[in-house]
Amino acid sequence: MDTLRALSAFVHSVELGSLSGAARALDTTQPTISKLVAGLERSLGVRLLRRAATGLSLTEEGQRFHERARRVLEDYGDAVADAREQVQQPQGLLRVSAPVTMGQRHLNAMAVEFLRLYPDIELELVLDDRFVDPREERIDVSLRVGGALPPDLVAKHLGSWPRVLVASPDYIAARGKPRNPKDLLSHDYIRYAAGDDGVLLEGPEGAVTVPVRSRLRVNNAVAMLDSVLGGAGISLQPTWMVAGHLADGSLVRVLARHTGPAQEVHLLYAPRRHQPLRVRVLVDFLAERVAQLPGALRKPTQLSGKRR
Structure with missing residues (x-):
């Protein structure tokens, strides 16, 4: 029996939850994986996996064996990598x-x-x-x-990266610029569909949560940013996402002394x-x-x- 191949079939079956998943990962067939695992069980003299219509589960012996088998495969992979890296470039x-x-x-x-x-x-x-x-x-x-x-x-x-409140210049020109966190109550605030109704801000006066009004709720960050750029309201955005827009003037900071959770x-x-x-x-x-x-x-x- 090819012990390393059998160990790989067993470990992949456990971690992917099925013999078919292991077969796809190892570019072989499900019957081959089944034979390898069965051969491993015969050589050990113990049953490692319970097979049922609902899927695979580990026996008590299989649970103990799985972690050690995974480490054996990793150690072998490490040894191979060490040998190859002496003569190879990353590939x-x-x-x-x-x-x-x-x-x-x-x-x-x-x-x-x-x-x-x-x-x-x-x-x-x-x-x-x-x-x-x-x-x-x-x-x-x-x-x-x-x-x-x-x-x-x-x-x-x-x-x-801190989160900052931003809006388009057109929105600010039409609705005015908030001067303090409570002013957000009279503005359109765009938030995630699954997010909280309140926005948490940290500023000179400490932390404050404002129960903002959200007529528009979006479940995608790019769509949310596009809505802000289009003048639909104010939103809390991470700086890595809006720094370029702030630099070119397509967005402006709102309540510049306040930030959201980083x-x-x-x-x-x-x-x-x-x-x-x-x-x-x-x-x-x-x-x-x-x-x-x-x-x-x-x-x-x-x-x-x-x-x-």
Whole structure:
């Protein structure tokens, strides 16, 4: 029996939740995966997986074996990577996930630049506003804008970007400029469809929450920004998204002494003693480029490690 191949079939089946998922990931057939896992079980003398119409589940023995099997495969991959990196340039496929707006506005251009620097690397960008689990969806690096950090992933902090209130010059000319947070009550405020009714601001007088009126609610950041540019109202936007519009005058700051909660940006990836060279160069590249996005509060910190 090809032990490494059988271990790979087992680990992929567990992490992808099905034999068919493992077959697709390993570019083989479901019967082949089934035979490999069955052969592994015979060689160990224990049952690792329960197979049912509703899916796969681990036996008690399988639960203990899975983590060790995954580490064996990672160690083997690390050894192969170490040997190859002595004579090779970074190469292979990288899958990168990011929120849609960050991807459209900045990450796509960074990806084009990265591919010019490393001609033997292929990139697949997965742009999605939901949380993408790197382990389950075979993602090498995730760019996370805000939100909770998973405890089992390495998080590299890239910086903090404040949110600022903005509006179009035409809107301000027609409706006037708010002088204090309470003035927002008489203005049209554009917010996320799933967001809170109130806007939290930090200013000279401390923190204040204003129960703004939102006639327009949007579930997409690009559409929301387009609405603000079109004069539909005032919105709280991260500086990395609106710095260019503020510079060219297509947007103006509202309540310039007040800011909303800052957006924290991290790179997430699975903890491994030895990351493939292609992953390491991508992490270094994105850490440098993302930190240069306009409006950052401070420079990025060092590698933060797993959060617990």
